[in-house]
Amino acid sequence: MSTSATTSYQPATEFNxxxxxxxxxxxxxxxxGVTLDEDIAYRIGRAFAQILYQRYHTVSDSQSSDMATLQPAIVIGSDIRHSSEQLKQAVIKGMLDAGADVIDLGMTGxxxxxFATSHYQALGGIEVTASHNPINYNGLKLVKDQSKPISADDGLAEIQALAESxxxxxxxxxxxxxxxxDKSAYINHVMTFIDTDKLKPLKLVINSGNGSAGPVVDLLIDKLIQAGAPIEVIKLHHEPDGSFPNxxxxxxxxxxxxxxxxxxxxxKADLGIAFDGDFDRCFLFDEHGKFIDGxxxxxxxxxxxxxxxxxxxxxxxxxxxxxxxxxxxQHNGKAVISKSGHSFIKQVMRDSGAVYGGEMSAHHYFRDFFYCDSGMILWLLTIELLSITSKTLSELVTGYIQEYPSSGEQNFHLTTLDAPTIIQAIEEKFSTQQPTKSTLDGLSLNFGEWRFNLRxxxxxxxxxxxxxxxxDAALLATKIQEIQQWLALQGAVPA
Structure with missing residues (x-):
């Protein structure tokens, strides 16, 4: 679908x-209504577009080959939250008032x-979403040209300063x-990650969480069926519903x-699949219903x-x-470690040319998806892998779990000391054992047979x-108990 459109939001005439x-x-x-509303969204949209256009004109004047191919447009989409459409309209109005041409993608993940930022060779893109946050929250995820992330030290602070002023x-x-x-180009690109001829009969449970995933899941399932894939799908909490009834x-x-x-x-499904609200994260369950740690x-x-x-x-x-x-x-790859967080992972992937990057938080990044994360590509790759190996998901990961058991991520609220103080104190606590230390992301101490990361x-x-x-599952259990008890003495309460 391609039509001209208008935005309903009307901004103030003066900006204090x-x-x-x-x-x-x-x-x-x-x-x-507290830290985010339509007026703030308008300011952010206008600041975002103004800064991108200033960069575009500055760089294009110097004949940069990267920027010369870009169209002076910005893409925007929004998730299913009830507040997302209104916030999106305010952002759009801000970008239009900054002189930007805008492509509204509708309801998206x-x-x-x-995908659209790179596909349309846009100057940047915005998704209006709060992902997995409570229903009274919302937000914006921003990217620049070539779907590159924007972080606090790479433009986000500049956008904030202009929006505030x-x-x-x-x-x-x-x-x-x-x-x-029209999602056709996106769907077709995602489907290139698998060979449908290799798919074997599988029964899937797909839980879209009443978020934005449902329509995309439908389109991908249609593609699989058209290709003759012997896939049966049980859809759970499938219809997008911004009130999140489940x-x-x-x-x-x-x-x-x-x-x-x-x-x-x-x-009696072969695989369970569940998404967060904007489906950039995908979570897997084996045939026994066991959640598989990221x-x-x-x-x-x-x-x-x-x-x-x-x-x-x-x-x-x-x-x-x-x-x-x-x-x-074991598989003769090149291991490249990166600080957690999508902006860091994506940059390290670009620098190293990595084919794949993954975080335990269920973000999975793909070189052939503009070095970006995708929840949809993950589950497609998983059903291809189950088919190629003729193994169940539990058979694929049980060896990993037994050889390298882990605690899973445990979160703690801080009631007395701040994070830097606690991290320094725990380093001192274990200093006599002379572990290998890394401060790439928080504190990692490696003792040879076990390690921990606190961040x-x-x-x-x-x-x-x-x-x-x-x-050593017994050693793991001992160390979990030891560190949990120590954190409790520092006023760190399980979240």
């Missing part, structure tokens, strides 16, 4: 300086904006708005996994990619590393703990 508290390390996220360029001819909701789609919360687990068992999925995909692409680089984060590094070494959250007032061992 304000403080905007919804800017985070990698994106914008705030409580509705974040990865659709990533309200010192926008004037006497600008407004841009034009176009509605392009709870906020966040499978990281154990209670939110139950529906998928029960559906897998009831239907770090083991990283190892599984690393092995699959190295089987297809020998000697390639694989990027991973430092929270849980034993299994991933062992898989990469402050970039997005929430939490400290996050991961512990793993080399095949």
């Amino acid at each position: 300086p304000i403080t905007i508290n919804s800017f985070k390390a990698y994106d914008i996220r705030g409580e509705l 974040t990865e659709e904006v990533y 309200g010192e926008f360029a004037t006497n600008i001819s407004p841009g034009k708005l176009q509605l392009l909701t 709870g906020i789609p966040n499978p990281m919360i154990e209670a939110n996994r139950v529906a998928t687990q029960q559906a897998v068992l009831t239907n 770090s083991y999925v990283v190892g599984m995909l690393a092995q699959a990619f190295l089987n297809k692409y020998p000697n390639e680089a694989i990027v991973y984060d430092p929270r849980v590393i034993y299994n991933t590094e062992a898989v990469i070494e 402050a959250s970039n997005t929430e007032p939490l400290i996050r703990l991961n512990i793993e061992s080399r095949g």
Whole structure:
């Protein structure tokens, strides 16, 4: 669908300086009516477009080959939250008033904006989403040309400063708005990641969480059926519904996994699949309904990619590393570690040319998807892998889990001490054991047969703990108890 469109939001005529508290390390996220509303969204949209256009004209004047091919447009989409459409209209109005041409993609997941930014050779893209946050929150995820991330030290602070000051360029001819909701190019690109001829009979449970995933799942299932794939799908919480009648789609919360687990068992499915609200994260359940920790999925995909692409680089984060590094070494890949967070992972992947990158938080990145993360590509690759190997998901990951057991990520609220103080104190606590230390992301201490990573959250007032061992579940349990008790003495309360 391609039509011209208009936006309904009308901004103020004067812009006094304000403080905007919804800017985070990698994106914008705030409580509705408190730190984020339509007026703030307008300011952010206008600042974003003005800065991108200033960069575009500066660089294009110098005849940069990268920028010369770009069209002076910005793409935008929004998730299913009730507040998203209104916020999107305000952002669009801000970008139009900055002189930007805007392509409205309609209701989308974040990865659709990533795709469209590169597909349309746009200057940048915005997804209006709060992903897995509570229903009274919303936010914006921003990318620049070539779907590259924008972080606090790479443009986000500049956007915040301009949005807060309200010192926008004037006497600008407004841009034009176009509605392009056809997902065909995106769907076709995602389907290139698998060979449908290799797919064997599989029964899947797919839980879209009443988020934005449902329509894309339908289109992909249609493609699979058209290709003759012997796939049966049980759809759970499938219809997009911004009131989230079955709870906020966040499978990281154990209670939110139950529906998928029960559906897998009831239907005797081969695989369970669940998404967060904007489906940039995909979570897997084996044929027994067991939730598979993200770090083991990283190892599984690393092995699959190295089987297809020998000697390639694989990027991973430092929270849980034993299994991933062992898989990469065994399959003659190049192990490249990166600080956690999508902006870091994507840059390290670009620098190393890595074919795949994964985080234990269920973000999976693909070189052939503009180095961006995709939840849809993950589950397609998984059904291909189950078909090629003729193994169940539990058979694929059980060896990983036994050889390198881990605690899973544990979160703690801080009640007395701050994160840097606690991290320094725990380093001192273990200093006599002379572990190998890394401060790439928080603090990692490696004792040979076990290790842990303790880091402050970039997005929430939490400290996050991961512990793993080399095949010793009893040692792991002992160390989990020891560090949990120590953190409790520091005033760190389980979240």
